[in-house]
Amino acid sequence: MYWKYFFRITLSLLVSFGFGFLISEGSFFVLNQGEPPENQEFILVIPSGTADRIEKGLSVPSIPENMVFYEGDRLTIKNEDVVSHQLGPIWVPAGSTGKLDLGQQQRFTISCSFRPNKSLGLDVRQKTGSETRAQGVLAIGLPSSVLLFLFSIVLKPVQSSSDADLNKDE
Structure with missing residues (x-):
């Protein structure tokens, strides 16, 4: 039963950090118009x-x-x-x-x-470096993964093996 929770947590982390990476790096890309920042x-x-x-x-x-x-x-x-x-x-x-x-x-x-x-x-x-960019991914990915995990539990609760046996008997 615990592996089902582990699977959901892992999936939530992967999806949320992927989303966080897209949002964070996408904003840096748009801000710099695809080119590395130059001195102005x-x-x-x-x-x-x-x-x-x-x-x-x-x-x-x-x-x-x-x-x-x-x-x-x-x-x-x-x-x-x-x-x-x-x-x-x-x-x-x-x-x-x-x-x-x-x-x-x-x-x-x-x-x-x-x-x-x-x-x-x-x-x-200081110019924006990789540390700042990583903080952006973390700031989006970590809270989103917790919310996604909790949302998945609400939408489709994890059934224990005893609950599954009871449902088969009915």
Whole structure:
């Protein structure tokens, strides 16, 4: 009789983890459009008149307070203002560009001259690896297998050998 439960549990695990794999990997495939994720370049434009707005204590709507990146991404600062600006170690003269490579996972606040509070939050996150993908499969597969097993018991209860003998006599 126990082998019937073992069979159902095994079948539930296989079906649920297969389903979890399809959902998890399918979402990564759609997200990356079938290609491995590449490093991206983000362009932050400092518009003309930024220095005047900062002097008045006003923020520039096109410049966010915090930015999120992934390891290996690059931030390019394009200065269209008439004044030179600085982002951490990057000095960007008027009318030119500067580049900041974001190499490793970290969260920090960097000084900048184009925000009223003189700081910009940068969050560099780890790229999605096999560990994260496996967690996605587990997060879908494990609870689904428990529910599928319980659902199979409700739909078709496992009969013991004594129950089967009683049904034959009737």
